Amino acid sequence: xxxxxxxxxxxxxxxxxxxxxxxxxxxxxxxxxxxxxxxxxxxxxxxxxxxxxxxxxxxxxxxxxxxxxxxxxxxxxxxxxxxxxxxxxxxxxxxxxxxxxxxxxxxxxxxxxxxxxxxxxxxxxxxxxxxxxxxxxxxxxxxxxxxxxxxxxxxxxxxxxxxxxxxxxxxxxxxxxxxxxxxxxxxxxxxxxxxxxxxxxxxxxxxxxxxxxxxxxxxxxxxxxxxxxxxxxxxxxxxxxxxxxxxxxxxxxxxxxxxxxxxxxxxxxxxxxxxxxxxxxxxxxxxxxxxxxxxxxxxxxxxxxxxxxxxxxxxxxxxxxxxxxxxxxxxxxxxxxxxxxxxxxxxxxxxxxxxxxxxxxxxxxxxxxxxxxxxxxxxxxxxxxxxxxxxxxxxxxxxxxxxxxxxxxxxxxxxxxxxxxxxxxxxxxxxxxxxxxxxxxxxxxxxxxxxxxxxxxxxxxx
Amino acid sequence: xxxxxxxxxxxxxxxxxxxxxxxxxxxxxxxxxxxxxxxxxxxxxxxxxxxxxxxxxxxxxxxxxxxxxxxxxxxxxxxxxxxxxxxxxxxxxxxxxxxxxxxxxxxxxxxxxxxxxxxxxxxxxxxxxxxxxxxxxxxxxxxxxxxxxxxxxxxxxxxxxxxxxxxxxxxxxxxxxxxxxxxxxxxxxxxxxxxxxxxxxxxxxxxxxxxxxxxxxxxxxxxxxxxxxxxxxxxxxxxxxxxxxxxxxxxxxxxxxxxxxxxxxxxxxxxxxxxxxxxxxxxxxxxxxxxxxxxxxxxxxxxxxxxxxxxxxxxxxxxxxxxxxxxxxxxxxxxxxxxxxxxxxxxxxxxxxxxxxxxxxxxxxxxxxxxxxxxxxxxxxxxxxxxxxxxxxxxxxxxxxxxxxxxxxxxxxxxxxxxxxxxxxxxx
Numbered sequence: 106x107x108x109x110x111x112x113x114x115x116x117x118x119x120x121x122x123x124x125x126x127x128x129x130x131x132x133x134x135x136x137x138x139x140x141x142x143x144x145x146x147x148x149x150x151x152x153x154x155x156x157x158x159x160x161x162x163x164x165x166x167x168x169x170x171x172x173x174x175x176x177x178x179x180x181x182x183x184x185x186x187x188x189x190x191x192x193x194x195x196x197x198x199x200x201x202x203x204x205x206x207x208x209x210x211x212x213x214x215x216x217x218x219x220x221x222x223x224x225x226x227x228x229x230x231x232x233x234x235x236x237x238x239x240x241x242x243x244x245x246x247x248x249x250x251x252x253x254x255x256x257x258x259x260x261x262x263x264x265x266x267x268x269x270x271x272x273x274x275x276x277x278x279x280x281x282x283x284x285x286x287x288x289x290x291x292x293x294x295x296x297x298x299x300x301x302x303x304x305x306x307x308x309x310x311x312x313x314x315x316x317x318x319x320x321x322x323x324x325x326x327x328x329x330x331x332x333x334x335x336x337x338x339x340x341x342x343x344x345x346x347x348x349x350x351x352x353x354x355x356x357x358x359x360x361x362x363x364x365x366x367x368x369x370x371x372x373x374x375x376x377x378x379x380x381x382x383x384x385x386x387x388x389x390x391x392x393x394x395x396x397x398x399x400x401x402x403x404x405x406x407x408x409x410x411x412x413x414x415x416x417x418x419x420x421x422x423x424x425x426x427x428x429x430x431x432x433x434x435x436x437x438x439x440x441x442x443x444x445x446x447x448x449x450x451x452x453x454x455x456x457x458x459x460x461x462x463x464x465x466x467x468x469x470x471x472x473x474x475x476x477x478x479x480x481x482x483x484x485x486x487x488x489x490x491x492x493x494x495x496x497x498x499x500x501x502x503x504x505x506x507x508x509x510x511x512x513x514x515x516x517x518x519x520x521x522x523x524x525x526x527x528x529x530x531x532x533x534x535x536x537x538x539x540x541x542x543x544x545x546x547x548x549x550x551x552x553x554x555x556x557x558x559x560x561x562x563x564x565x566x567x
Numbered sequence: 568x569x570x571x572x573x574x575x576x577x578x579x580x581x582x583x584x585x586x587x588x589x590x591x592x593x594x595x596x597x598x599x600x601x602x603x604x605x606x607x608x609x610x611x612x613x614x615x616x617x618x619x620x621x622x623x624x625x626x627x628x629x630x631x632x633x634x635x636x637x638x639x640x641x642x643x644x645x646x647x648x649x650x651x652x653x654x655x656x657x658x659x660x661x662x663x664x665x666x667x668x669x670x671x672x673x674x675x676x677x678x679x680x681x682x683x684x685x686x687x688x689x690x691x692x693x694x695x696x697x698x699x700x701x702x703x704x705x706x707x708x709x710x711x712x713x714x715x716x717x718x719x720x721x722x723x724x725x726x727x728x729x730x731x732x733x734x735x736x737x738x739x740x741x742x743x744x745x746x747x748x749x750x751x752x753x754x755x756x757x758x759x760x761x762x763x764x765x766x767x768x769x770x771x772x773x774x775x776x777x778x779x780x781x782x783x784x785x786x787x788x789x790x791x792x793x794x795x796x797x798x799x800x801x802x803x804x805x806x807x808x809x810x811x812x813x814x815x816x817x818x819x820x821x822x823x824x825x826x827x828x829x830x831x832x833x834x835x836x837x838x839x840x841x842x843x844x845x846x847x848x849x850x851x852x853x854x855x856x857x858x859x860x861x862x863x864x865x866x867x868x869x870x871x872x873x874x875x876x877x878x879x880x881x882x883x884x885x886x887x888x889x890x891x892x893x894x895x896x897x898x899x900x901x902x903x904x905x906x907x908x909x910x911x912x913x914x915x916x917x918x919x920x921x922x923x924x925x926x927x928x929x930x931x932x933x934x935x936x937x938x939x940x941x942x943x944x945x946x947x948x949x950x951x952x953x954x955x956x957x958x959x960x961x962x963x964x965x966x967x968x969x970x971x972x973x974x975x976x977x978x979x980x981x982x983x984x985x986x987x988x989x990x991x992x993x994x995x
Contacts, residue, residue, distance in 0.1 A: 174843060269891040276805065279797035283818040283865070286858045290829055293836030356599045363596025376600050383607050385977055387919025389948045390614070390970050393955045397963065398613045428606045435603070459585055461592035482824055489826020491922035492948075496955060516828050516922070523835065524925055541832045545825065552824040556817075 111166065111240055115247060119159040122251045126154025129258040137260060145265035153264045156271055157254035162247035169239045177231045181224055189220075204228055294545055297538030304532040305333045310539060312336065316502035316513075318522060318533050333536055335543070337502035341419065341512030345494060346487040348423025348508055349430055353487075354480060356427075357434025364435070365442045366464055384432035392496030395425035400497055407509060415511040417499040423508065426493050434483050441475030441562065442468060474562040481555035485548040491516040515540050614974075618967025624756035624769060625711040625719045627682055627745060629661040632704045633694060640701065649694055649701075654687035658709070666741055677738055683710040685758075685770040710758070711751070713768040713961035715742060719751060722960060733960070759968065763934045764950065768961035771954070773969050775936040779849055779929070779944030780918060782937060786853020787860060787917050792910050794857070795864030796899075799906070802865070803872040804894055823862035830859045831926025839927060846928035847943035855923045860913035867909020871902040904991030911984040915977050921948040947973045 130150035134143045143150070178201055182190060189200060200221070207225040258264075302310070313334015360380070364373055400421035407414030414420075445468050453463040469476070499511030500521060522537040635641070637660050638652040659679050663669065669678050686709035693707070694700050710716075714733045717723045719742070729736050745751045762772030798819075806812040834855035838844045844851050875898050883893040924930070929945050930953060937944035945953065951973065954966040 171842065265889065269889060272891060273801075273805065276797045276801035279794045280801040280806070280815055282794055282798065282858075282861060283815055283822055286822055286833070286861070287818050289837050290825070290833045293833050294829070297836060356602050359596045359599030360603055363593070363600050367593055367596055368600075376604065379604050379607055381981075382978075383603060383610075385915060385919070385981060386610065387921065387948050387973065387977070389919070389921045389951050389955075390610070390974070393951065393966060393970065394610050394613060396955065397617070398609070428603075428610075431603050431606070459589045461589045462585070464592070485824055486826075489828065491826070491828045491925075492952065495922075495925075496952070516826070519828060519832070520922070520925055523832075524930055538832060538836070541829060545829050548824065548826055548829075549821065552821050553817075555824075556820050 108166075108170065111243060114244070115159055115162055115166075118162075118244075118247050118251065119155040122158035122254065123151035123155040125151075125251070126254060126258060127151035129154075129255055130264075133258055134260050143260050144263050145268075149264040149268050150258050150262070152268045153262075154251060154254035154258070156268065158247050158251040160271075161250050162243050165246050166239065166243045169235075169242070173232075173235050173239070177228065177235060180231055181228045184227055185224055186220060208232070290545060294538050294542045297535050298542040301532060301535035301539040304535070309333065310335055314504060316518075318518070318536055331532065333532070333539075335515075335540065337504040338513060338515050338518055338540070339543075340504055340506070341498070341502070342488055342514040342516075344419050344506060344508065344512055345423045345426065345498060345514055346484060348420060349426035349487045350480070350484060352424055352427025353430035353434050353483060357431045357483075358438050358476065360431065361435040361438035361442055362464055362469075365439055366460065366468070380432040380435055383428070384436070386429075388429065388490060388492040389496070391425050391429050392492040392494075395421050395493055395497035399425050403509075412509060414509045415499065417497060417511040418509050419498065419512045420508040422494050422497040425497065426487055426490055429490070429493065430483050430487060433486060434479060437479030437482065438472070438476050441472045441479065441559075444475070444563065445471045472562075474558050474565075478555040478557075478559035478562065481551050481558070485551035485555070488551075489516065489544060489548050491520060495520050515544050519544070614967050614970050618964055618971050620720045620722075621759060621964040621968035622756050623720070623753040624758065625716040626708040626752050626754050627711050627715075628706055628708050628750040628752070629658065629665065629682070629686075630704060631657055631661050631690060631707045633657065633690075633701045634660070635701055638701065644698055644701065646695065649698060650691065652691070652694070654690045654694075655684070657690060658682055658686045665745075669737075674737060677735055678741065680712055681715050681738060681741060683712050683769045684767060685710055685765075708752070708754075710769045713959055716769055717960050718742065719746075719753065720964075722964070759965070763936050764932060764945070764953070765934060766932075768957075768959050768965055771962075771965060773947065773950060773972055775933060776945050776947045776950035776969070777972070778936050778938075779852075779933075780946040780948075782849035782940055782944065783852040783856060783924075783946055784914060784918060786850055786940065787856040788910070788914060790853070790857040791860050791864055791913065795861050795910070795913075796868050796906055798861070799865050799868030799872060800894060800899070803869050804890070804898070819862050819865055822858075823866065826922075827859055827920055828922040828926065830855050831923030833858070834923060834927045845941055845943070847931050847933070847945075848941045849929075849937065849944055849946075850940040851927050852924050852929055852946065853940075855927060856917040856920060859920065859923065860917045863913040863916060864906075864909050867912065868902070868906040871905025871909065872898065874905065875901045901993070904987055908984045908988050911980050911987070915980040915984075918980070919948055919973065919977060921946075921952055924949050925952070947976075 127147045127150055130143055130147040131140060134140050134147075140147055181204060182197070182201065185200070190197070192200065204221055204224050205228070207221060208228050310333050313332065314336050315332040315334045316337050317332045360376075364376060368376065396417075400416060400418065403418055403421050403424075404414045404416050407418075449467050449471055450463055453467045458466065494514045494517050498517055499513050500517065501511060502513050502518075503510055505512060519537045519540050522533055522540075634657065637656045638654070639656070640648060640652050659675075662678050662682065663675070666678060669675055689709055690707065711719070714723070715738070718725065718734045718739065723732060723734055725739055734742075742751065758770060759772045761774050762770060763775030765771040798815075802812060802815065806815075834851055838851045838854055839846055844854075879897055879901065880893050883897045884890070888896065924946055929949050931943060931945065932953070933943050933945055935942070947969065951966055951969050954962045954969060
């Protein structure tokens, strides 16, 4: 039985359990004089039975599925001939991989000998057995749960409270997903990064000026020791983010001021959705736009002016990233500007100030903490933006402050190091996780600072 | 001047200055809005301008003789033999017969290059569907090669020096002759919507990527909506204010601002390397995007719950409903439109997301249309990224067309969210 069919059967069983539980509730209450003598509504007895039936079975199923492949693999490996089992772990992994490919009918890397064929046969056999066994066990658990629930139904059973407790437990579990995600991120990046720092010292990574992450295939190869100095990447990231912010900050801020303070309702009803569309365009589209339209435009303009412009200049990526961030800045600033109490404006007008004077001297200073918070969030977004720079910025790590040259960024390097096939424990791949750790730390600091500022500001006027 | 109450010379000068400053400031604001809208216009104009031609494809009419000898069939007519027959040979023969004057290996190769390599697949399908065709002669429209397609659509300048053109002089002469004979036609490009990826632009389509996106979003929706709503309900309705809930809150707000590529790293390290889920599978993509969109959905759902007035809760509690009954019977139905709006916006975000999918290997070149959650697949934005990297001129217009398809989906989803908000949102 396949997993999907098993889940469907489980659902059907749960439905049956609901029905049986409800009927049982009516049955046990009949001698007492009807359903009004039950503690809970009859439906709750049904729900309780359904939960008893489905929840343990699902837990068993999930455990089974997560352990199945490992157990099957171990069994297959233990059945392999002695000389294969004596291979070093990496080679053994390769053999296991080949067997798995053989099972799935994929292309196999090496020669297929009869032993491997036999192993593949065993693998398939074990998988079948496991699938059948899992179906049987899961269904037994489900039916047993149903039986227990059926026997427990009694007029005094506090079914509603029990169901509500289970639901509440589910709600709590769901709300902790956010914590587990953060923990997962920290652990996954941290572990690999620590392994990377076992190959490359932390100081070399953070302070080195040379980035060329090729590792040698042979010992005697030229340039065999890869250089992992990440300073050029940080510089490139900062350069592009700076260009982006010089576009996004003034344009976004002025747009927000204009829309909040000057624009007629009719104009606002056109301009706001336009900005929202700009915010909803996927970054890969901006990347394509940058590479196809903006970068050639800047290069040609540069050529006309007699400047030497790289075809993947930092300027092109930065400008387009700035356009991407405009709606982000403007919507955050719009929120904080609207949160400034009208009485402050009225006071200023009453003293004879013009609109722009009111905005510059009263509204903006009052909104400044919120605006700064919004800008910090925008910077964090610029630093972490990936697709635009992958498509429009360069790959070579130049340490330069010239926006007309090609630079590379942290995110570009993560993508280039991890896309494609790679062995998982070479310093090259691990370097990506080290970069990820840096990226996560920096954006985390920016976000926490920004959120703190914004929250403080909101409280001030609420 | 005299009507003014400000009579001193200095005052008048100051007033003029202040008014000029006012106008300037206002102009800055208007310029900023105009710049943003102009950027949007430029973006859409370049995408549509580059992409609309991709919805048409150039076809060439050939007089195909399904000659058993050229096909290398002999007497066999079973499906295996028909499937393995030499259809490219038939296409080449048809081309030679159309232009009998072409001699020399290089010229012939250029001649064969006019027609797409997909032509032979079309012929094979027809023969497999109707084996009686063998031995017959039929007029068949087959797709042209992508370079010819570009030439016919005017993306290649016919007057440019030959060395700078992908289409050579003699090829242009043949194409012109075919055009005069009415044997070249532009038709609606159905391949683009029905085929998977291909190295040949004229055979490439978005169906595989769209199916991959569909399965990925299915997983995302199935997980993130219930989890997001449940988390929002707990945080908004049940959670006591203590350190745990504070921690959860900080985490949610922070996760909303974590770069998406970090979620990709998480997916690679946890789902693929630790749990051993297959690379390139929509299941893993969906899991990663779930974690990414959860904060959006939770924040929107909490706002929706907050907007339900407390009087409703109090009334239900006063009638003897339990807290859980109050929420499931009264609060949730009233908050549902807001929650759905947030979910749709989260889904739209997930649909456009590329970077995390690159990390978990959904960038492979995959020809087959995926049929399930574990089949290797790509997604629409990743397909755009892959095509944008291809050197062929014809892929530029197909990339733009794929972007138009993606944007159409996104705009539909957002419009749906807006409609939902307008129709069901209640002000209390």
